[in-house]
Amino acid sequence: MLTRRVPVLDPATGEVLGFSFNVVVLDNNFALMEKLKSESNVDNVVLVANNVPLANSLIGDEPYNVADILQRKGSERRLDKLLVIQTPIEVNAVTTELCLLTVQDNQSVVTLQIQHILAMLASIIGMIMIAL
Numbered sequence: 001m002l003t004r005r006v007p008v009l010d011p012a013t014g015e016v017l018g019f020s021f022n023v024v025v026l027d028n029n030f031a032l033m034e035k036l037k038s039e040s041n042v043d044n045v046v047l048v049a050n051n052v053p054l055a056n057s058l059i060g061d062e063p064y065n066v067a068d069i070l071q072r073k074g075s076e077r078r079l080d081k082l083l084v085i086q087t088p089i090e091v092n093a094v095t096t097e098l099c100l101l102t103v104q105d106n107q108s109v110v111t112l113q114i115q116h117i118l119a120m121l122a123s124i125i126g127m128i129m130i131a132l
Contacts (some may be wrong), residue, residue, distance in 0.1 A: 033057040036100065046070075046101040054098075064103075073101055081107055 004022045009015065036045045037057045046056040046069050053066045064082060072084045083106040089098040 030055075040102050042102040042104045044069075044103040046103070048099045048101055049097050069101055069103055081105070081110065083109075 006020045006022060008017045008020050010017055033045055033047065033055050034057060036047075037043075044057045044062065046058075046066055047054045048070070051070065053070065056066055058066065069082075069084055072082055073086050083104045085102045085104075087100045087102065089096050089100060
């Protein structure tokens, strides 16, 4: 659960009359996950607390699952088919145990890098042939 405390003020005097506690249940909260997914402009998001997935936006027809995402979050491989970015969630400049994992398909970037390498090799071979 995510709890937020908001002061209730008297409009005339500005005096704090009390506090309103707003609570959001994070366990498979579909609306929250879809909003994070659309605002982040990514393929999927997973909300994690202490390496335990709380909620996700996976539909079920993806070639990966939540366990794959958790496994790849610490990966240093840049030419992987999935790009998983871990973002810690801070509240009032204090890092919480919550973390947001965003997942993006990296296949187009991988293809572009391979095409770039092949074009460079073809250029080098062409220059060598011209020099001879």
